[in-house]
Amino acid sequence: MDERVREHAEVLVDWSARVEAGDDVVVSVAEDAHELGVAVAEALGERGANVTTLYGSSELSRAYLKGIEAGTDGDVDAEDFDADPAVDRAVFEAADAYLRIGGGRNTTATADVDRPTRQAYAKARKGVREARMDTDWVSTVHPTRSLAQQAGMAYEEYQEFVYDAVLRDWESLAEEMAQMKDVLDAGDEVRIVTERDDAPDTDVSMSIAGRTAVNSAASVAYDSHNLPSGEVFTAPYDTEGEAFFDVPMTIDATRVRNVHLAFEDGEVVDFSAEAGEDALADILDTDDGARRLGELGIGMNRGIDRFTDSILFDEKMGDTVHLAVGRAYDACLPEGESGNDSAVHVDMISDVSERSRMEVDGEVVQRNGTFRWEDGFEE
Amino acid sequence: MDERVREHAEVLVDWSARVEAGDDVVVSVAEDAHELGVAVAEALGERGANVTTLYGSSELSRAYLKGIEAGTDGDVDAEDFDADPAVDRAVFEAADAYLRIGGGRNTTATADVDRPTRQAYAKARKGVREARMDTDWVSTVHPTRSLAQQAGMAYEEYQEFVYDAVLRDWESLAEEMAQMKDVLDAGDEVRIVTERDDAPDTDVSMSIAGRTAVNSAASVAYDSHNLPSGEVFTAPYDTEGEAFFDVPMTIDATRVRNVHLAFEDGEVVDFSAEAGEDALADILDTDDGARRLGELGIGMNRGIDRFTDSILFDEKMGDTVHLAVGRAYDACLPEGESGNDSAVHVDMISDVSERSRMEVDGEVVQRNGTFRWEDGFEE
Structure with missing residues (x-):
């Protein structure tokens, strides 16, 4: 593993989230963020924290929302979603820290989901969002080819860009x-x-x-x-x-x-x-x-x-x-x-x-x- | 998407788990099971269920357990883990159904984790396991190259094998x-x-x-x-x-x-x-x-x-x-x-x-x- 990935994980866990032994940490790993996910899991183990790993896939989110669109007649509104579903709420209410590792395969993966659908989904999940914001949450990204493309950069060039930004004093x-x-x-x-x-x-x-x-x-x-x-x-x-x-x-x-x-x-x-x-x-x-x-x-x-x-x-x-x-x-x-x-x-x-x-x-x-x-x- | 993946998702959601509108469904997606995860997410959306997606990565599990080994002196025992960590317990206590989609990248990904470590981890999570077994849980696999290799089969041959087994009357x-x-x-x-x-x-x-x-x-x-x-x-x-x-x-x-x-x-x-x-x-x-x-x-x-x-x-x-x-x-x-x-x-x-x-x-x-x-x- 690239040593910079390990260092990124250590900055995230220690400097950013201040994880301590016994903390209940939820980690969301995007589609191509596996490698940083591995480094973070190892760091959390070393510190004696507990870890629950979510799969933060934009393609799964898109599929779910397209399914909701297909399963409802006409425009989707917030009533087509359960307000603050029990599992998601429980996850963040029980978590001490939430580490979101972005880095999917396509930054426009949800482009064909209707805007009202996305807005309705967000509206129905206000309580989940608030519970998440009440944790010690930190959002970062693992450098992926998709993000490199969005930046108009070569992959190796983009990796250097990300680590220059993240691995600071x-x-x-x-x-x-x-x-x-x-x-x-x-x-x-x-x-x-x-x-x-x-x-x-x-x-x-x-x-x-x-x-x-x-x-x-x-x-x-x-x-x-x-x-x-x-x-x-x-x-x-x-x-x-x-x-x-x-x-x-x-x-x-x-x-x-x-x-x-x-x-x-x-x-x-x-x-x-x-x-x-x-x-x-x-x-x-x-x-x-x-x-x-x-x-x-x-x-x-x-x-x-x-x-x-x-x-x-x-x-x-x-x-x-x-x-x-x-x-x-x-x-x-x-x-x-x-x-x-x-x-x-x-x-x-x-x-x-x-x-x-x-x-x-x-x-x-x-x-x-x-x-x-x-x-x-x-x- | 291969039509068989969609059919697999439908069998899983409808025949196996009997998911209904409003159900709180937890889906665990292994490293290479993304495609079936997408099809399942879409099917759950169509049925009006709620979905929370876990990342079921053996490599992350291995990294976490190796971290625990590194962070403790000598042999790992159950006391080195928190008993039934709050988030995992909350996930399964709140879930109606749990769909585990196997299909990683290496069936021996945890081979170098000490056996006592794995046993101690399992022992500390008895309550989590029981909560999981109390849901309408179903375990399946997405055909991956790693599973094909374990079976001694070509990838396409293994896909046919899996769908012959799964897509039955x-x-x-x-x-x-x-x-x-x-x-x-x-x-x-x-x-x-x-x-x-x-x-x-x-x-x-x-x-x-x-x-x-x-x-x-x-x-x-x-x-x-x-x-x-x-x-x-x-x-x-x-x-x-x-x-x-x-x-x-x-x-x-x-x-x-x-x-x-x-x-x-x-x-x-x-x-x-x-x-x-x-x-x-x-x-x-x-x-x-x-x-x-x-x-x-x-x-x-x-x-x-x-x-x-x-x-x-x-x-x-x-x-x-x-x-x-x-x-x-x-x-x-x-x-x-x-x-x-x-x-x-x-x-x-x-x-x-x-x-x-x-x-x-x-x-x-x-x-x-x-x-x-x-x-x-x-x-």
Whole structure:
């Protein structure tokens, strides 16, 4: 076995999920993630944890949903599914940790399942999802040929990309990110400015007063549930201005390019996209919260240096910032308060490596990708 | 998809497990059983059942147990495992049905796990196993290259073998087997006689008075949990005589050939085997019950016409009978009574297609493989 697979498993089990002896750990293994599954199972055995392994196959999910479509007349709605089926609920209610290892054989395996079917399925499983989110859950991927293809990369090249992103000195990255968190926690207003020759400029401001930033250092100990991670994020509000997102993205299997959003009084009042504008419109029309921001995130993982059409990696890329319309994370909000609510959470990413700056309360924190605590920073 | 895979899924879901809308079904998919898993998921969706999919990987199990070995000093015992871990227990306690789809990549994937480790693991999971047996469980296999290899067959040849065994007219086989069950239920004593030129003769008698035969027609509706099945079995006692088993078998990864057992007062008092005698001795020494019979079975699935080194198929082969030392099944016993108890249950099979007869209370029921209700039967 590639030694990097073992190291990935150890980071996942020890740094990310903080598994201890006696923990009840549920591992979901995607179709082509077998090898990392094996390494994780061995690591869990060594630590004396209990393991239950789910098969996270998109092709099985598709087959099940196509079966539901075939077995019901006309459109599928949430009533065609049992709400929160007993076994799935029991699994996550009994689990201490949930390790989701993605890496299927086809990233578009569910493309021919009707959208209402998928939405109805998700709606019927709200309780299962909440039980899962109540565990120490971590989501990662094993590098597969299918993900390499989605990234437009050769398989070996993609493996290197994944391990560069995952096998980091997380302790030291966490320390660096803590500086960004401190700035955001102390600040009241963030302004992001970028200038482009061939696209609209960005000049967008938002309030973060009273909000708490998450130092997302790829560990449940930091309220961070992705491996890799490497972003600092908070929950902004009262957004004003214009924002342009030049990093490509995929919304619901549709490629979306060069999104422009205009905000007034915290809401999107105008939008456009060079590709995928209908998919963007669908998202923004989902509910009231879908037109307000749920997240401001600052990508700080410089092990990720290119777009690979996977939000797990893209939003953590060094020299990027992202804004998400939709749901805000509770971890950013004062105890007991809830932030922007929505059924969606869609991240949109801007390259800030050139002709850009981020200000907090009028002071520049990052210019052209360089943070103020780094060499070469220009005030 | 091969139409036979779909038909296999339908037999499994409808005939075997009797799944209905709203049932909570757990499906375990082995490493190379993906395709049948997909067909089963679709069938479950069509019927409106809920599905939770486990990954039944022998390589993950091996890795976990090797991890446990690495994480403990010296020999592993049951205390090194949590008894009946919460998630696994919860899964089976909440499930209505459990469909186990075998078909890994290597039938000897756990060969280097110490036997005490495997035994300790099994011992610590008695409650999980009991919860699983309390569901409507069915065990089947998807034909894989690994199973073809174990059977000594080409892949396509093995696929045909599996579908010949599985895709039967189960309703009509169940009716035929009912005749055998009626004979056994009405009878008090079974005698099996085979003559061989190159091996010891068999002449063994056993009591079945008060016992109930199971018409194992591959459906939970018949107390039958294997697909394929096609045997009628009961729980004999007070065995006397000599029995020779010429169908090869594998005990705990050891090939065992040409077993001879001598019974007195219901117990094995002498034994030999041309190969694997030590493995046989280990089994017989497990506990008191391991030297008494737990099962007499009559193979009646003529879709299975050759030995493939898999007990799921071998014991149901037409023109064979088998005796198992060890544990008896409760379904064969009067309500509330328990039969022979043991930690083991090991089936041994005899070819009865030639120079053989089975008598019940002195009347010949089967001679040279032909039952008395079949054409060509000679009294």
